[in-house]
Amino acid sequence: MAIQEMFCPRCGKPSDGLCAACRIEMTSWATIEPRIVYTSCPSCHFVKERGSWVAFDGNRKTLIDSIVQSALRISPEIQNVKVSIQSEDYSSNLTSCSIQVTGTIHSKPVESPLKLEILFKGELCTRCSRISGGYYEGVVQVRATGRGCSQREKDEIIRIAIEIEGTLRDAGNKLSFIARIDEVHKCIDIVVGTQQLGKLIAEATINKFGGRLTTHPKLIGERDGVPLYRLTFAVRIPFYQKGDVVEIDGRIAEVRDTNSRTVTIFTLDTGEIRGVRLAKYWRYIDNVQNALEGVVAYTDRDIIGIINSQTGRTHEICKVPWLDTAVGSHIRVLFDKEKNSLIIVG
Ligand SMILES: [Zn+2]
Numbered sequence: 001m002a003i004q005e006m007f008c009p010r011c012g013k014p015s016d017g018l019c020a021a022c023r024i025e026m027t028s029w030a031t032i033e034p035r036i037v038y039t040s041c042p043s044c045h046f047v048k049e050r051g052s053w054v055a056f057d058g059n060r061k062t063l064i065d066s067i068v069q070s071a072l073r074i075s076p077e078i079q080n081v082k083v084s085i086q087s088e089d090y091s092s093n094l095t096s097c098s099i100q101v102t103g104t105i106h107s108k109p110v111e112s113p114l115k116l117e118i119l120f121k122g123e124l125c126t127r128c129s130r131i132s133g134g135y136y137e138g139v140v141q142v143r144a145t146g147r148g149c150s151q152r153e154k155d156e157i158i159r160i161a162i163e164i165e166g167t168l169r170d171a172g173n174k175l176s177f178i179a180r181i182d183e184v185h186k187c188i189d190i191v192v193g194t195q196q197l198g199k200l201i202a203e204a205t206i207n208k209f210g211g212r213l214t215t216h217p218k219l220i221g222e223r224d225g226v227p228l229y230r231l232t233f234a235v236r237i238p239f240y241q242k243g244d245v246v247e248i249d250g251r252i253a254e255v256r257d258t259n260s261r262t263v264t265i266f267t268l269d270t271g272e273i274r275g276v277r278l279a280k281y282w283r284y285i286d287n288v289q290n291a292l293e294g295v296v297a298y299t300d301r302d303i304i305g306i307i308n309s310q311t312g313r314t315h316e317i318c319k320v321p322w323l324d325t326a327v328g329s330h331i332r333v334l335f336d337k338e339k340n341s342l343i344i345v346g
C-alpha cells in the first residue's frame with residue numbers, strides 16, 4: 001500500500017500523489033466563459049454591469065480589453081502573468097477574441113490560449129427608458145408674484161436646474177433627470193425624474209430669488225400596495241427682485257431685500273436704507289445686473305460728466321453723496337429709457 005502511494009497516478013513517475021508536472025497540466029489555471037453578452041444603452045452609451053448601469057467612456061479597443069480582463073479567471077498560483085488580446089469584429093455586434101495568457105508556475109513557463117465571443121446588445125437603460133416613456137415624479141413650477149418671470153430669471157433658473165441635475169448624475173443618481181423644461185404663463189415648469197431633484201431645484205431657486213415654496217402631492221397610483229405620489233413644487237418668487245431699480249413717488253431706489261409685504265430699499269440719490277410697504281405700481285426701470293460701466297470725465301460742483309463706455313457719449317448727472325466720483329473713477333450706471341437719463345448704481 002505504501003509503495004503504491006509513492007507513484008503519480010497520472011504518469012507513473014515516482015511521486016507522493018499527483019506529480020507537479022501533471023498537476024500543472026491538469027489545472028485549468030486560466031479560464032474564460034466562451035461567450036459574453038455585453039449590454040449598453042444606445043441612447044446614452046451607459047453599460048450594464050452586474051445589473052446596474054454605469055458610465056463608460058473609451059474606444060472599442062479599451063472596451064474589449066476591459067471586458068476580457070473582467071471575464072478572465074486566472075489562478076493565483078500563476079506569476080508574471082501577461083495577457084495579450086487579438087480581436088476581430090464579425091459584425092457591429094459580434095466580436096471574436098483570441099486571448100493568450102502566459103506566466104510561470106514554480107518557475108516553469110506556461111501558456112494558455114483562450115477564445116471569447118462578445119455579443120453586443122442594445123437596451124435602453126432605466127434612465128433613458130423612463131425619459132422616453134414620459135415617466136416623471138415631480139414638477140417644479142416657478143411663478144413670479146403678479147408678473148411673468150424676466151428673461152434673466154428664466155435663464156438663471158434653467159442654469160441652476162441643469163447644474164443640479166449634473167451634480168446628482170455625477171454622484172451616480174442617474175434617475176434624477178430633467179425630462180422637460182416648459183415655458184408656462186411666461187414662467188417656467190421643470191419636469192423632473194425624482195422628487196429629490198425637484199426639491200433641490202426648488203430650494204436653490206428660492207435661495208437665489210427669494211420667495212416661498214409649497215408642495216402639492218397628487219396620487220397617481222400605487223406600486224406593491226404603496227401609494228405613489230407625484231409632487232408639484234410650487235415656487236413663488238417675489239414681485240420685486242433684489243437689485244431692481246424702481247421709481248417710488250418720484251425717488252429712484254434700488255431694492256435690497258424683499259418679502260411678501262415689505263421691501264428694503266436703498267435710495268440712489270441720498271444713499272439711505274429703509275423699509276417701505278410693497279406697492280406694485282412703482283415704475284420699474286431696470287436691474288443693477290444690467291448696469292453699464294462709465295468713466296467720470298469731469299466734475300463741476302454737483303454735476304459729473306460720465307462717458308458711457310458702450311456709446312462713447314458723455315452724459316451729465318448729479319453727484320451722489322454715497323459714492324466717490326473723482327475724475328477717472330469707474331462707476332456703474334443704468335439707463336432710464338423713459339427719462340432718457342443715467343442713474344448711478346455703484
Ligand atoms: Zn505525473
Ligand SMILES: [Zn+2]
Pocket residue numbers: 041042043044045046124125126127128129
Ligand atoms: Zn441610457
